[in-house]
Amino acid sequence: MIKKFINLEWKSFFRSAAFKQNLAIKILMAFGALYFIVAFGALGVGSYFIIEEFIEKGKIVADNPFQVVNGFLIYWVFADIGYRYMLQKMPVANIKPLLYLPFKKGKIVNYALGKTVISFFNFLPAFFFIPFSVVLIAQGYSVIGVIGWHLAMLFITLAANFLNVFMNNMDKVFYPVLAVIAGLGLSQYYGLFDITAYTGPMFMFFYENAWAFIIPLLLFIVTSYYAYHYFIKQLYLDEGLKAVAKEATTEDLSFxxxxxxxxxxxxxxxxxxxxxxxxxxxxxxxxxxxxxxxxxxxxxxxxxxxxxxxxxxxxxxxxxxxxxxxxxxxxxxxxxxxxxxxxxxxxxxxxxxxxxxxxxxxxxxxxxxxxxxxxxxxxxxxxxxxxxxxxxxxxxxxxxxxxxxxxxxxxxxxxxxxxxxxxxxxxxxxxxxxxxxxxxxxxxxxxxxxxxxxxxxxxxxxxxxxxxxxxxxxxxxxxxxxxxxxxxxxxxxx
Amino acid sequence: MITINNLSKQYNGTKVLDIESLEIPKGQAIGLVGNNGAGKTTLFSLLLDLIQPSSGHIVSNDVRIDQSEDWKPFTSAFIDESFLIGYLTPEEYFYFIGELRGQNKADIDALIASYSDFFNGEAVGQKKYLRDLSKGNQKKVGIVAALIGKPQVVILDEPFANLDPSTQIRLKKIIKDLANDPEVTVLVSSHDLIHVTEVAQRVVLLEKGRVVKDIEKSSATFKELEDYFIGISEIHAPVATVLTEEEE
Structure with a gap:
């Protein structure tokens, strides 16, 4: 059964219109992807030393680079959820034809959810977090602490992934939150109010208490469980698979x-x-x-x-x-x-x-x-x-x-x-x-x-x-x- | 009204359309029949200058279609959904086409009202965008839009497909009325031989891009067409086990 799903994915990938573009564009796209991977990788390796230099020069006030990164992680998490909300869509299009076939519904949902896990959005952070964690260990941070912290980040990323599954049509919540985050960022830039002073220790907690990764793990389990049940209920043509039709509004543009x-x-x-x-x-x-x-x-x-x-x-x-x-x-x-x-x-x-x-x-x-x-x-x-x-x-x-x-x-x-x-x-x-x-x-x-x-x-x-x-x-x-x-x-x- | 001369269209060396000559006098209603791949939509696309002929040309009302754009004001068509603007409501779409064709809002309102039985309480006045309508209702809107502004040439590609039986009957009446108007030349294609023989005054049968039959309609036309297609299905019967998909 899984083999059949993988086969379908394989064909949909290699037969997609995007793949049939001419060679030059394909190369350009490959370079684009490579650029992001290298950029994030370099950021992962280099950020520690760059921040360290800033601290030495007195441009950033902090005890060590790890503290700085932890401080800014809150923005990372919000950005992650934000761009997922805007860009990452549930792969419902491929589900319809499967409904009529003899698959158990749970299987279809697992397949669809599994597909979201192996998306670009989840791999990109790894290119930062893995090198960064390695550098941390090389710099003499506690191995167990770093592993705990790293696992915590991994589960936060995955929890964000599943959160996105049932976070639909929330524009009314999304944009105000976005505005608040942007406001927080600006007020920090101009030294009015620094939220990272409060959230930094929170992320540091995962390092200081290696067992604490269980908290994001639980979060991940809860979101994935909820996503599964949310999705299985949506598996009807007149529910989640329905194309949502907004009521048409006609405005008077005769001016x-x-x-x-x-x-x-x-x-x-x-x-x-x-x-x-x-x-x-x-x-x-x-x-x-x-x-x-x-x-x-x-x-x-x-x-x-x-x-x-x-x-x-x-x-x-x-x-x-x-x-x-x-x-x-x-x-x-x-x-x-x-x-x-x-x-x-x-x-x-x-x-x-x-x-x-x-x-x-x-x-x-x-x-x-x-x-x-x-x-x-x-x-x-x-x-x-x-x-x-x-x-x-x-x-x-x-x-x-x-x-x-x-x-x-x-x-x-x-x-x-x-x-x-x-x-x-x-x-x-x-x-x-x-x-x-x-x-x-x-x-x-x-x-x-x-x-x-x-x-x-x-x-x-x-x-x-x-x-x-x-x-x-x-x-x-x-x-x-x-x-x-x-x-x-x-x-x-x- | 429309004169076709040595018209052909080739894709990668294969001729998909090859018409030596076809003359359509003003006011005539032509029914176009033929299996998938016969060249019906290709011919319509050429009539609307959406594709370029490989050789030959079409002259409509003294305008050579591939050279001048002057055929546009007196020609209208509904080929497929790509003639609909999905984010408009049907009314807005009618107004838009109306403005392009020199009609004012009142003209269009009158037109919508006059086709109210054709819409049958659906499609218009429903607070829905065209993209959210069913295929059948989209088709109704497209067909009525093609009648805006008293066009002299009306081209409808498979207008009966996706319509419910009542609407098909109403559409037949609409097309017959157009056919009886000596000012309006109508071109209609269909896979339904009964519909075609009912509404058209002349039937042209295409097969692999060529005109195989060109008959003035009589009571014997339906039988003649049916026999032809039975013949074809028997020739291909042993190999034609796989159903081919619709052209588009």
Missing amino acids: LDRFGKLSTYLKNDIKLIKRNKRAKMTFIMGFFFVLYGLFFMNDLYSSINGMKVFAGLFCTGGFLFSFGGLVPSWDSSYYKLMMSQNIPYREFLLSKWWLMVAATVVSTLLCTFYLYFGLDWWFGMLAGAVYNIGFNSSVVLWGGAFVKTPIDLMTTKKAFGDSKAFNAKTLLLLIPKLVLPVVIYYAFALTINESAGFIAIAATGVLGLLFRNKIFDMIEDIYKNEKYDTIAAYSQKN
């Missing part, structure tokens, strides 16, 4: 009618974003980019003004890049309809363009808080915003025209990027999008002064606005030339 013919598409695009998980996710994530500039706040970067330009482009253009780069794929599921209706490409594109411009303006307003870090930062944001609106909005659409990946609007699975969306042409278009503004900045900042640099970027953006129609002409040509290929690519099912 958009003032945009004339364009309103037809605008109304549709707004509904597209509101009513589809993946589009909604992209929309929300787009605004998270506003915070991206905070990464540049440490001394290493903040002295480089080019980084401010970079930050400005990203902070104001999050939605623009993530949404615009996938036009027209957002409409892939009904592309045949669009192509057989009387739809001028220009109006179709203009609607998306206006959406991106509106989102960029809102992002820019949100970015006002960078004023707190200095006028320079804010100028960087404004220059980036103008460049994004004037120039990048068109260039992004241009790049999107080459992307022929159908989008399944209902899954959030690939919301964080689509490997197939990267091809040589889209990568090449990164140059005008991100590199050119930095070059322009330095060309003027070094010869005249910094303000001139910022003004030059903005001026290029305004210039881009004048060329918008030219770029749109080119995009239209691409659409026409690639029409049949695009239709064929979109009708392929994943």
Whole structure:
């Protein structure tokens, strides 16, 4: 029986659409996976010594690196649960065909739950925890203590895995909790309140009392037991296996009618974003980019003004890049309809363009808080915003025209990027999008002064606005030339 | 209205469609029959410029379909679910198509009302998105959307499939009304020989991409078609033990 299940998995893996991609992308993906494994491994080995150095230099106040790691583990646990909630889905799709076959229900559930255990999400932490534990032992920590601590971490990871099984449709709980965690992180960063002072000892407890791993073990047993029973009850077509249909809500968007013919598409695009998980996710994530500039706040970067330009482009253009780069794929599921209706490409594109411009303006307003870090930062944001609106909005659409990946609007699975969306042409278009503004900045900042640099970027953006129609002409040509290929690519099912 | 000249479509060296010539006069209702892989959907896709012909071309109302887009305003179609926008309610979908076809909201409301018996209390007014409707109801919406804005060419690919018996009867009436309109040219494909012979004025039988029969409908048409398909099933009987799946 198990053999049959494994056989099914084998076939579903090697026959999946993702596996049939061309070799170059496969290699790229393998490198991507390898990168994460190496990065986590290096973090596991290196973090001890890096933190030790920080402590010696007095940048972190702690007795030893282990204490620091234990302090931050609380964020790790929440992040783990968080990204599982958003990304890890129960493999229900493959279960339906098994229901009619002579398997005992318990077997099917064990198979499905077993499958979640061997997921990437559970292996990734191991690449950090195993090297880190080895380093701890090498550094003279008690072997039994470290093993106990390690087991505790393992069971916490597994408990999180099973917790995710029955943690569905909890957006109302999830997002407030997320906000609280983010708030805690920020208040710790600015030294207002340090939660790790309370949670650190909790994790240290697992080391000091090796037997204590029994607590997470019990947690793991309870969650897996509960997950099993939750799942077995869901094993009906009208229960857990049912596609949940939300009640349709129609909103009055007639105020958009003032945009004339364009309103037809605008109304549709707004509904597209509101009513589809993946589009909604992209929309929300787009605004998270506003915070991206905070990464540049440490001394290493903040002295480089080019980084401010970079930050400005990203902070104001999050939605623009993530949404615009996938036009027209957002409409892939009904592309045949669009192509057989009387739809001028220009109006179709203009609607998306206006959406991106509106989102960029809102992002820019949100970015006002960078004023707190200095006028320079804010100028960087404004220059980036103008460049994004004037120039990048068109260039992004241009790049999107080459992307022929159908989008399944209902899954959030690939919301964080689509490997197939990267091809040589889209990568090449990164140059005008991100590199050119930095070059322009330095060309003027070094010869005249910094303000001139910022003004030059903005001026290029305004210039881009004048060329918008030219770029749109080119995009239209691409659409026409690639029409049949695009239709064929979109009708392929994943 | 529609003229097809030396039209062919090849995939990897295999001809899936090869029509020397086919002339469809304005106002005629054509029924297209043929087994899976006969080329019905391929022909429809070519009529909508969704795929490129390997050779030859189609002219519709003096517009060459693969060269100009001017056929779009007077042509409408429902081929499959990829013609539906899943995240819209049926009403919103009708309004959207209506706006594209120059109809205002009142026109569409009137249209929805006039097809209320076809919807039979389902599909519309149910607070459901198209993606959550059953296959049959999705089909109803797609078919009615294809009738928005008085198109002169209406293309329906297997409209009877997935519909319940009452709806099939109502659909037959709708298509017959279209067929009787001298301004509207209708192309309908179906696997159901009874439906086709009932609604169409002319039946074209495709087999492996070629036109095998092209008959003006008479009382003998059904028998003629049935005999043909019985003949085919007998030829292939020894090997045709495995049921092939639907085309799409």
